[in-house]
Amino acid sequence: MISIDTSTAPAAVLSPELADTDFIKEMNRQARALDSYGTYDGWPVERVLAPYVVTKEQRRQIPVIGDPDDVLISRVKAFHNAIAALIEKECGLMAVPVINLTHEGFGRALITVGKLVVLDRTLRDVHRFGFETFSKMKDEADKHLSVALEIIGKYPEVAGL
Numbered sequence: 001m002i003s004i005d006t007s008t009a010p011a012a013v014l015s016p017e018l019a020d021t022d023f024i025k026e027m028n029r030q031a032r033a034l035d036s037y038g039t040y041d042g043w044p045v046e047r048v049l050a051p052y053v054v055t056k057e058q059r060r061q062i063p064v065i066g067d068p069d070d071v072l073i074s075r076v077k078a079f080h081n082a083i084a085a086l087i088e089k090e091c092g093l094m095a096v097p098v099i100n101l102t103h104e105g106f107g108r109a110l111i112t113v114g115k116l117v118v119l120d121r122t123l124r125d126v127h128r129f130g131f132e133t134f135s136k137m138k139d140e141a142d143k144h145l146s147v148a149l150e151i152i153g154k155y156p157e158v159a160g161l
Contacts, residue, residue: 012046012049012050012053012133012134013046013134014045014046014049014134015134018134018135018138019045019046021138022086022089023082023086023138023141023142023145024045024049024134024138026082026086027049027078027079027082027137027141028045028048028049029082030077030078030079030081030082030085031048031049031075031078032048033078033081034077034078049134051071051075051130052075052130052134052137053131053132053133053134053137054128054129054130054131055132056132058130059128059130062127062128063127064105064125064127064128066127067103067104067105068101068105068126068127072126072127072129073099073101073126075129076099076101076109076123076129077099079129079137079141080097080109080111080119081097082141083095083097083111083141083144083145083148084096084097084111086141086145087111087113087118087145087149087152090145090149091113091149091152091159093114093152093159094113094114095111095112095113095118095148096111096112096113097109097110097111098110098111098112099123101123101126105123105124105125105126105127106122106123106124106125106126107122107123107126108120108121108122108123109121109123111148113159114159114160114161115158115159116151116155116158116159116161118147118149118151118152118159119148121144
């Protein structure tokens with residue numbers, strides 16, 4: 001597992017307004033769902049989601065050599081699972097995330113609704129997956145969500161298949 005020197009940056013702060021958003025609540029659910037050993041039991045949301053915040057200084061410390069570890073891959077999955085869950089909540093149709101990663105940390109993230117691909121994202125340097133702040137993570141997810149919902153609205157008959 002890759003360790004990051006957290007002393008290079010201040011701890012990420014999750015504002016109460018941001019913590020109350022659907023996305024952050026869903027990210028918390030998804031991260032906890034992937035915690036099969038109950039490590040996160042009793043942890044506040046801010047601590048559970050802290051690994052998603054990676055500053056530029058921390059990013060520079062992470063080597064891109066070697067396989068991404070299972071914890072990192074589960075974070076990538078949780079992020080896309082949360083987006084898929086919000087798509088389902090908004091449109092009422094099942095959204096299925098598919099993550100395909102090579103051992104080098106490159107790949108694709110797809111989300112399908114019916115026979116319609118609503119998100120197709122290239123993943124690079126998964127070793128360094130993260131966001132500058134919680135707010136930027138939410139903004140990125142909102143961007144993907146709005147595009148996906150727009151595509152579903154444009155092709156509802158394909159999404160319903």
